[in-house]
Amino acid sequence: MAGYVDLGKIVIEKQENLMKRTGFVYDERFLLHQTGAYHPETSERLKAIHKGLENSGIIEKLTRVEAARANQRWIETVHNIRYILRFDEACISGFNEFEHPDNAICRDSFDTAFLAVGGVLKAIDAVMKGEVDNAFCAVRPPGHHAEVDKPMGFCYFNNVAIGARYLQKEYGVERVGIIDFDVHHGNGTQHIFDNDPTVFYYSIHEHPSFAYPGTGREFEVGIGEGEGYTVNSPVLPGRGDDEYKRLIMQDLVPAFKKFNPEFILLSAGFDAHESDMMSGTNLSTEGYDFISEVIMNLANRCANGRIVSVLEGGYNLDILPLLVENHIRFLADLK
Amino acid sequence: MFVSERMSKDLITAGPDMTIYEAKMIMTEKGIRHLPIIDSVGKLLGIVTDRDVRDAMPSTLLKKVDYDITLAKIMNFPVRDIMTKNPLTIYAYYTIQDTLLMMQKKKVGALPVVDQEGYLKGILSTRDLLRSFVNVLNIDEPGCLLCIIVKEKQGQMKRIVDIITEEKISLGSVLVARVWDKEKRAIFPYLLTNNVINVKKKLLENGFELIDPMQWYLDQLPQKA
Numbered sequence: 402m403a404g405y406v407d408l409g410k411i412v413i414e415k416q417e418n419l420m421k422r423t424g425f426v427y428d429e430r431f432l433l434h435q436t437g438a439y440h441p442e443t444s445e446r447l448k449a450i451h452k453g454l455e456n457s458g459i460i461e462k463l464t465r466v467e468a469a470r471a472n473q474r475w476i477e478t479v480h481n482i483r484y485i486l487r488f489d490e491a492c493i494s495g496f497n498e499f500e501h502p503d504n505a506i507c508r509d510s511f512d513t514a515f516l517a518v519g520g521v522l523k524a525i526d527a528v529m530k531g532e533v534d535n536a537f538c539a540v541r542p543p544g545h546h547a548e549v550d551k552p553m554g555f556c557y558f559n560n561v562a563i564g565a566r567y568l569q570k571e572y573g574v575e576r577v578g579i580i581d582f583d584v585h586h587g588n589g590t591q592h593i594f595d596n597d598p599t600v601f602y603y604s605i606h607e608h609p610s611f612a613y614p615g616t617g618r619e620f621e622v623g624i625g626e627g628e629g630y631t632v633n634s635p636v637l638p639g640r641g642d643d644e645y646k647r648l649i650m651q652d653l654v655p656a657f658k659k660f661n662p663e664f665i666l667l668s669a670g671f672d673a674h675e676s677d678m679m680s681g682t683n684l685s686t687e688g689y690d691f692i693s694e695v696i697m698n699l700a701n702r703c704a705n706g707r708i709v710s711v712l713e714g715g716y717n718l719d720i721l722p723l724l725v726e727n728h729i730r731f732l733a734d735l736k
Numbered sequence: 737m738f739v740s741e742r743m744s745k746d747l748i749t750a751g752p753d754m755t756i757y758e759a760k761m762i763m764t765e766k767g768i769r770h771l772p773i774i775d776s777v778g779k780l781l782g783i784v785t786d787r788d789v790r791d792a793m794p795s796t797l798l799k800k801v802d803y804d805i806t807l808a809k810i811m812n813f814p815v816r817d818i819m820t821k822n823p824l825t826i827y828a829y830y831t832i833q834d835t836l837l838m839m840q841k842k843k844v845g846a847l848p849v850v851d852q853e854g855y856l857k858g859i860l861s862t863r864d865l866l867r868s869f870v871n872v873l874n875i876d877e878p879g880c881l882l883c884i885i886v887k888e889k890q891g892q893m894k895r896i897v898d899i900i901t902e903e904k905i906s907l908g909s910v911l912v913a914r915v916w917d918k919e920k921r922a923i924f925p926y927l928l929t930n931n932v933i934n935v936k937k938k939l940l941e942n943g944f945e946l947i948d949p950m951q952w953y954l955d956q957l958p959q960k961a
Binding site for chain 1: 875876877878879880881904905906929930931932933934936937948
């Protein structure tokens with residue numbers, strides 16, 4: 402009879418622990434990357450996110466993970482050393498843009514970009530060491546457009562790509578799955594892993610004939626050994642929840658079940674929302690919930706629940722905090 | 737845009753006495769569909785297309801034995817027997833627009849480029865044309881497409897370009913659909929930036945109507961009853 406009692410205890414304990422331990426990376430130094438008065442990728446984005454999480458009380462339930470400057474050797478696993486030096490020099494020289502007017506910089510941008518990468522690596526450490534189950538990184542500058550030797554679309558270092566290489570080299574993780582739901586295609590991430598069958602890149606984004614950066618068509622499926630390890634789901638402008646649901650169930654879910662990643666990294670962009678002027682897609686707040694929910698189910702099934710979610714875009718300051726909060730609620734099993 | 741800038745100059749050619757079989761092999765190996773035939777000094781005599789070659793080959797429906805017998809009969813015929821003599825040609829100073837209209841009207845897939853004396857200088861195929869369109873549309877560079885509806889009156893384009901210029905945005909290309917709605921046109925600027933929020937706001941403030949390019953397309957589809 403004692404067995405029954407124990408069983409009951411276990412069940413009860415499990416219910417109490419149902420909430421996941423979710424790490425949260427945020428650092429006021431991320432605000433130091435200043436893009437000028439007229440740029441959408443502003444430090445106000447992070448301030449709004451942080452304030453939103455404070456006001457809702459969610460932040461109390463998260464485990465703070467401290468960011469630390471990344472060791473340059475991890476950045477070099479993705480980026481060309483000359484590119485890193487060019488970026489440093491542009492910042493030191495006091496230039497206000499780096500190789501394209503989109504990429505606004507200030508003197509602190511270089512260090513902030515190092516810290517953003519470091520934040521993601523610390524979040525990965527926390528998950529791999531079992532200190533948390535998953536984590537959200539409210540970092541900037543964003544990363545998914547950054548190519549091996551080129552800044553693009555507000556991105557300098559590819560935070561998520563470096564995270565994937567770090568997981569493989571530092572922790573011996575063999576298969577990393579990246580899901581990119583920013584409204585723009587993550588050209589940088591795709592190109593970095595084009596030939597690589599150990600990193601699966603899935604992206605859902607506004608159709609490249611209409612939206613930046615003009616890549617991410619259905620026929621881009623990886624190259625050589627990496628063929629079949631890239632999947633793109635373009636969404637035509639004007640389309641919203643139904644199309645997202647259809648494509649995610651049709652393209653993402655079966656591919657990830659088959660690939661069976663050991664760890665999932667997210668390029669979490671909140672600019673596909675109907676109220677974000679950056680894009681023409683009409684994803685609703687509930688549509689974003691659907692994405693988060695499917696990803697959580699996938700992670701629980703394949704990757705032992707291990708997710709590190711990294712902020713990319715999302716420019717409407719009125720809706721961004723709510724979307725991030727909802728996303729974190731799914732990560733923390735509070736929804 | 738002139739033909740001289742867009743034509744293929746790295747030419748694969750044949751003499752009139754090359755056998756049909758050899759010509760077929762070269763075209764398959766090099767992945768080309770048009771083989772210019774030149775004389776010993778390099779003057780254009782004719783052109784052989786992959787369809788000319790296929791028409792000359794034995795039917796693949798034949799049994800292998802019959803196929804081989806027929807092939808043996810025809811494989812040594814020279815290409816002069818199947819080439820199009822005096823083909824349509826263009827000059828290097830023609831424009832791409834000339835060529836586009838010509839290809840559309842005459843239904844050819846490639847045009848040999850010759851000089852005044854008839855020497856072969858290059859060839860311009862539909863593939864070269866496609867490449868030049870990707871290039872003028874600038875769609876191999878990162879950017880976003882806007883769709884702006886304007887009233888049919890003068891000076892609208894200037895106002896749009898001014899707004900884009902004020903935002904310090906580079907223009908990749910601009911397409912204009914003249915027939916859109918009654919008294920309206922649609923203008924599609926391709927902007928080489930990710931940063932479209934401010935320019936969209938300014939266009940709206942200046943009274944322009946922005947639409948989703950897809951919306952128009954969807955409106956054209958047959959509606960369910």
